[in-house]
Amino acid sequence: MTKRPLVLLDVDGVLNPARRPTMRHRRHDVTLDGRTYRVLLNARHGPKLLALAAGAEADLVWATTWEEHANAEIAPRLGLPPLPVIHVTGDLGTRTGEHFKTRHVAEYVAGRPFVWFDDSLRPPDWQYLMDHPGVGEFLLVEVDPQTGLTDGHLARAREWLTGRALGLDDAGAASPEPAP
Template structure:
């Protein structure tokens, strides 16, 4: 049985770029635990991510410090359903220079192939995932937080996932 691949999504820096409002980005105010946050979202991203998942047989999931708040504040504004959540909060720090979310992702994927869109990934994350016994094939897509998710990022993921659903596809982890 083939394991369905995952597409892991960060919010800040990926779906919510760190720049001013543009014609493609709409500003929203979100209240989380009494704190008001302003986010910029591109409504097209929802349809593009849904198409990526549908066309490649992948499952979308949140890998963000927003955790379940992403289903309340981000998903509906992008036209996405509630997604599974990788619990990443509560364990600050690094063991080998990796981002604090990386250990949680390694446990969550449980051998499933995955693509991870994040703006804070690097060589330490790639090495940690490559060496982790619960991690199979993966692709890290580092997103520039100033621009956020682009068509190029989605195309790279689509190309890589093209073989993820087929038995014996021979996917190889690629460094960022």
């Protein structure tokens, strides 16, 4: 019996790039706890992420400091259903230079294969995940925060997930390489 893979999603820098609105990225003003944030979202990302998950028989999961707010403010604007949330904001320290979310991700995945889209992943994150006993196969997809998620990132994830499912020899290798 295989475990369904996970597709982990960050919001800021991935689904919400740090740039001006474009024809594809529409501006939304989101108020959380009395503070208003400008969020740029591409409505096409929702269907593309759903297609990626369906094609790979994977589960989409939020791995973002937005936590539950992602389900209330981001998911509906992208056409996504409410997703499970990895709670990442309780402990902001690092131990070996990894991103503060990495330890929470390692605990959450519980041996399930996963692809993680984030704009803050570096070699210490890859090393931490490689060394963590509860982590199996994974692919880290580094997203440029100025550009955000692209079709190239999605294609890379799809290729890895499909290769895993087909049992290809090199598909299970964890990768520290950023996506093109």
